[in-house]
Structures are given as structure tokens and as C-alpha cells.
Amino acid sequence: MTAPSPAPAKLHGWLNIDKPLGMSSGQVVAACKRILRPVMPKGWKIGHGGTLDPLATGVLPIALGEATKLTGYILDATKGYDFTLRFGEARSTDDGEGEVIATSDMRPGEEAIRAALPRFLGEIEQVPPIYSALKVDGERAYNLARAGETVELKARRITIHRIDLVDMSADEARFSVLCSKGTYIRSLARDIAQALGTVGYVSALRRTKAGPFTLQTAILLDNLDRLVQDHQPEQALLPVTAGLDDIPALAVDPREALLLRQGQRLDGTSLRPGTYMAMDGQTPVAIVEAIAGQVRVLRGLNLT
Numbered sequence: 185m186t187a188p189s190p191a192p193a194k195l196h197g198w199l200n201i202d203k204p205l206g207m208s209s210g211q212v213v214a215a216c217k218r219i220l221r222p223v224m225p226k227g228w229k230i231g232h233g234g235t236l237d238p239l240a241t242g243v244l245p246i247a248l249g250e251a252t253k254l255t256g257y258i259l260d261a262t263k264g265y266d267f268t269l270r271f272g273e274a275r276s277t278d279d280g281e282g283e284v285i286a287t288s289d290m291r292p293g294e295e296a297i298r299a300a301l302p303r304f305l306g307e308i309e310q311v312p313p314i315y316s317a318l319k320v321d322g323e324r325a326y327n328l329a330r331a332g333e334t335v336e337l338k339a340r341r342i343t344i345h346r347i348d349l350v351d352m353s354a355d356e357a358r359f360s361v362l363c364s365k366g367t368y369i370r371s372l373a374r375d376i377a378q379a380l381g382t383v384g385y386v387s388a389l390r391r392t393k394a395g396p397f398t399l400q401t402a403i404l405l406d407n408l409d410r411l412v413q414d415h416q417p418e419q420a421l422l423p424v425t426a427g428l429d430d431i432p433a434l435a436v437d438p439r440e441a442l443l444l445r446q447g448q449r450l451d452g453t454s455l456r457p458g459t460y461m462a463m464d465g466q467t468p469v470a471i472v473e474a475i476a477g478q479v480r481v482l483r484g485l486n487l488t
Contacts (some may be wrong), residue, residue: 195224196249196487198233198422202402203244203391207234212405216246219409223417224248233258233427234394239279242391243402250485251424254471257263258427260365261395262345267386268358269373272382278313278370282385290382294349297357300379302348304372310338313370328407342367356387396429397422424468424487425461434472434479441469444481445488452479 203212209232217230218322233245233255242265247255271291275282292300342362350358359371370386377384392399403420411420440450441464459482462469471483 194249195220195228195417195421196288197247197251198397198426199246199248199420200397200402200422201244201246201408202399202404203236203241204405204407205241206238208238209244212244213246215405216408219405219412220248220417223412223415233397234263236391237279237389239281239386240389240391242389243394243397243399245390245394245397245427247288247427248421249424250427250468250487251427253483253485254424254427257471258395258397258433260360260431262364262393263367263391263395264360264362264393264398265369266358266360266371266392267373268388269384270356270378270387271377271380271382271384272355273385274374275385277385278368278374279386279389286383288382290380291354292357292380292382296350296380297349297352297376300376301349303379304347304376305344307341307343310342310368310371310375311339312337312368313374322421323343323482340366344372358388360392362393395427397427424485428471430462431459431461431471433463434474436462436464436469438464440464441467444470444472444479445484445486447481447484449481451477452477453477455479 229252231247231252273284274286293308346362373386452474462472470481472479
């Protein structure tokens with residue numbers, strides 16, 4: 185007699201997926217839905233914490249259940265990438281998918297590359313790629329570009345915390361970068377090439393970090409599928425608080441937890457102003473803000 189399948193579990197938390205080449209972030213979410221369908225309640229919420237281009241691989245945090253309320257904090261987090269800049273061709277998309285729009289025989293040497301990198305450190309201005317999801321007059325920039333329309337995007341201020349030349353060959357250079365939200369690696373590669381008197385595009389891109397999520401804890405979709413088949417999906421699941429390791433915890437008692445769940449405020453005169461994760465023992469209650477002597481709810485969680 186075949187043992188019955190376990191009832192769907194209410195899984196709250198994060199999956200740190202190593203996104204495969206060629207899949208969009210939305211397609212990865214759809215794949216996770218399909219894999220988790222046997223063990224998740226119908227209509228269970230799922231989302232991702234930061235878009236990756238189809239040609240990129242690496243860290244893609246997937247939020248389940250109540251963790252979907254916290255994806256904005258991951259979107260705002262510091263990101264890490266390894267990328268390869270191929271010299272000699274400019275592409276319309278600033279990556280390998282686009283058409284060649286310019287060429288150059290100039291190939292920079294290692295010394296020139298290392299000398300150019302400091303100008304890209306710190307807070308800099310960056311013009312996003314025209315093939316991006318940014319909106320222009322209500323339309324996605326990539327839709328306008330594909331329709332042949334002229335797209336002009338304003339420069340935005342971003343921060344490059346670290347950029348290192350890892351290795352290079354005659355036609356390519358590989359870099360490791362740590363950057364703020366809103367950074368387009370395709371634009372960074374384009375601008376580095378231009379600063380070196382040539383043209384170039386991103387030929388390979390791998391995200392190594394998104395906030396607290398790193399490649400060291402990332403799993404492949406096949407591994408997630410295997411764990412679900414073995415009725416062990418919780419082994420792939422990181423706690424709701426995993427995405428908030430830079431937010432200090434605020435211990436509350438059951439009475440205070442109930443008040444916060446009801447949207448009420450607590451006394452916060454002894455707290456330094458800032459954002460906290462209110463915790464009732466090991467249970468996350470809400471993201472709260474201490475301000476003007478009070479603690480108020482920014483984002484409540486239903487994890488009783």
C-alpha cells in the first residue's frame with residue numbers, strides 16, 4: 185500500500201536559488217511554484233528578491249509565505265557580482281544578446297585596466313542600459329528600444345564599494361564587484377571599456393551575493409526538486425529572518441507582540457532610533473521603527 189503524501193505545509197522563509205543560465209527571474213519563480221506544488225497550500229505566496237537577466241546566473245533569493253513581505257529589504261541590499269568584459273565590440277544591449285553597434289581594435293593592457301578602476305569606486309553617476317526595465321513615460325525602456333524608438337535615460341547615483349580585476353586575456357577581463365542597489369553591471373562594463381579607449385560588453389555575469397544570501401548557501405533547482413520528492417523541502421528553506429541579518433532584534437513579550445499584531449504602538453523611549461525586527465522568543469512579529477519615543481509597525485508578520 186502506498187503511503188499517503190503529507191499534507192501541504194505552510195512554509196515561510198527563503199530559498200536561495202542558484203539561477204540557471206537562460207532563465208528569467210520570473211521563470212525561476214514559476215519553476216519553484218511547480219516544484220513546490222505538492223508540499224505548498226494552493227495560492228501560497230511566492231516572489232523573488234531582485235531581478236537577474238536571463239544571461240546572468242547566481243544568487244536569486246526566493247521568498248515564500250510571509251517572507252514575501254520582506255523582499256524590498258533584499259532589493260535595497262548590497263549586491264556582489266563576478267563579470268567578464270569582452271573588448272572589441274559594443275552591443276545594443278550591453279551584453280551578448282544585442283546587435284553589434286560599434287567595433288574597436290584597441291585592447292587595453294593589465295596596467296591600464298588597474299589604473300582606470302579607481303575612478304569607478306565610491307559614489308558615481310551611471311546611465312542605465314536602454315534595454316532595461318526602467319520606465320520612460322510609463323513604458324518599459326526595453327520595449328521602446330525594441331520598437332526602434334530613441335531612448336534617453338537619466339544618469340543615476342550608485343555606489344561601487346569594491347571592484348577588482350581577477351584575471352584577463354587578450355580580449356577579455358574578469359572582475360569582481362560589490363555594489364549598491366540600482367547598479368547595472370552592463371553599464372559598468374560599457375563605461376570601463378570606454379574609459380580605456382575601446383568598446384566592450386558583458387559576456388558573462390554571475391551574482392555572488394544579494395544582502396546576506398551568498399553562493400555558498402545557494403542550491404540548484406534540481407536539488408530543490410530532489411528535496412521535495414523526498415518530502416524534505418524544509419532542508420532548503422532559510423528562516424524569514426535570514427534576509428534581515430543587518431536589522432537588530434527587539435525582544436518583546438507575548439502581550440507586546442499581540443499589541444504589535446494589532447497595529448498598536450509600544451513605548452520606545454529606551455531605544456535608539458532605527459529599524460528593528462520585533463521577536464517574541466524565536467518568532468518574528470514585525471519590522472518596527474523606533475522614533476519619537478515610540479515603536480511603530482512598518483511591516484507586520486503573521487507567524488503565530
